[in-house]
Amino acid sequence: MSKRLDGKIxxxxxxxxxxxxxxxxxxxxxxxxxxxxxxxxxxxxxxxALVKKAGxxxxxxxxxxxxxxxxxxxxxxxxxxxxRIDVLVxxxxxxxxxxxxxxxxxxxxxxxxxxxxxxxxxxxLDSCFYMCRGVVPxxxxxxxxxxxxxxxxxxxxxxxxxxxxxxxxxxxxxxxxSLCVSYAMDGIRSNCIxxxxxxxxxxxxxxxxxxxxxxxxxxTPMQRPxxxxxxxxGCLYLASDEAxxxxxxxxxxxxxxxxxx
Numbered sequence: 001m002s003k004r005l006d007g008k009i010x011x012x013x014x015x016x017x018x019x020x021x022x023x024x025x026x027x028x029x030x031x032x033x034x035x036x037x038x039x040x041x042x043x044x045x046x047x048x049a050l051v052k053k054a055g056x057x058x059x060x061x062x063x064x065x066x067x068x069x070x071x072x073x074x075x076x077x078x079x080x081x082x083x084r085i086d087v088l089v090x091x092x093x094x095x096x097x098x099x100x101x102x103x104x105x106x107x108x109x110x111x112x113x114x115x116x117x118x119x120x121x122x123x124x125l126d127s128c129f130y131m132c133r134g135v136v137p138x139x140x141x142x143x144x145x146x147x148x149x150x151x152x153x154x155x156x157x158x159x160x161x162x163x164x165x166x167x168x169x170x171x172x173x174x175x176x177x178s179l180c181v182s183y184a185m186d187g188i189r190s191n192c193i194x195x196x197x198x199x200x201x202x203x204x205x206x207x208x209x210x211x212x213x214x215x216x217x218x219x220t221p222m223q224r225p226x227x228x229x230x231x232x233x234g235c236l237y238l239a240s241d242e243a244x245x246x247x248x249x250x251x252x253x254x255x256x257x258x259x260x261x
Contacts, residue, residue, distance in 0.1 A: 003031030004240040009082045011035045011074065013065055013131060014091035016043030018200035019150055021050070022228035023089050023235050028056020030236060033082060036060040037074040038092070065092050066122035071130035075138075084142060087239045088135045090172075091150040093124040095165060095202035106162040117164050124168035125175075132179060140186045148238045149176050149192035150231070153254050156194070173250055180248030189247045191238040196254025197225040222255035 010027045014020030015036025021043075028034045028051040035058055036051075038044050044060035051058050061077050063070035078085055098105050098120070105116045128149055139145025154162070155169030172192065179190035197219055199207060207225060210216045216223040234253045237243050252258060 003029075004236060004242065005087070006031035008032040008086040008239075009035070009078065009084050010087035010089065010239065011037065011078050011085050011131075011135070012089040012091060013037045013074070013127065014093060014150070015047050015060065016040050018091070018202055019195070019198065019228050019231045019235070020089070020091035021047045022232035023091060024048075024058065025050050025054055025056070026229065026232045026236055027087070027089075027239070028058055029054050030240075032056075032058075032087065034058035035074075035078045035081070037063055037065065039064050065127035065130060068130050071127065071134055075131070075134040079138070085135055085138050085145065086142070087146045087148070088131060089148045089150070089235055089239065090128040090131055091235075092127045093150070093168075093202075094120065096162065096205055097202050098123075099205070106165060108161050109163040112164055120164040121168055124165065125171045128172055128175065132175070136179070136183060136188065139188045140183070142187075144187040145189070146239045146243075147176075147179060147188065147190040148235045149173075149190075150235070151176070151192045151194045151250070153194045153196050153252060153258050157258070176250070177248045184247050189238075189243070191243070191246050191249040191251065193231060193234045193238070194250050194252045194254070195226060195231050196220060196252075196257040198228060198231060199225040200228055220255035220257040221259065224255065226253060226255055 010032040012023050016038030024034045024036050041062045061074045063074045151172045152169040154166045155173045176192040
């Protein structure tokens with residue numbers, strides 16, 4: 001039986017943890033050769049071991065995608081090894097857990113310094129820009145390709161804090177739509193998922209809120225956080241030929257959080 005990504009070359013950012021790691025494992029099981037990119041080699045090595053244990057194949061590249069040189073390195077190493085890029089998943093980014101490394105990075109705008117604004121924008125949105133800017137011309141030459149961006153429901157919801165994060169995710173959503181409008185006739189599909197609360201290291205510090213039933217119900221009708229695999233399966237669908245008429249789509253995967261609005 002054929003697999004959903006047989007023969008595809010899939011470049012996945014944020015592959016060291018969370019949704020990116022889950023995409024690596026699931027895409028590999030579905031027949032793709034996966035190339036994982038992240039800043040931390042140790043995390044990448046763990047991810048690649050999971051891919052190989054599940055019978056998949058791939059490679060990893062340590063690079064800082066907040067800088068154009070890092071994105072170019074990841075793209076060039078993928079082309080050197082495989083000659084094409086069929087799927088790009090932009091899952092790199094930081095969330096609430098970034099506070100531990102960078103105090104002040106998830107504040108409201110009045111309490112956000114310009115330095116913190118540029119830092120979070122670089123990690124969450126510039127990285128997506130650099131990767132798309134490098135990969136779109138490759139897909140144009142191939143006359144086919146799929147881009148899947150991992151945004152957030154915070155990209156279209158206001159929050160009392162994390163204003164830089166919400167702005168970055170909002171930018172990612174509209175960049176996805178613009179890619180669709182510009183490159184659909186080049187055979188390139190550009191879509192994104194918008195996760196709600198997901199049990200990943202990015203939001204580990206707030207997951208305890210689900211321990212209280214009343215609070216859990218306020219957060220989502222399903223009263224639990226989603227899993228990285230549940231997000232990755234959404235990415236898998238959008239990356240596969242099964243989603244051939246999905247373009248500019250924002251696939252909300254939030255357990256019903258935004259259904260109440």
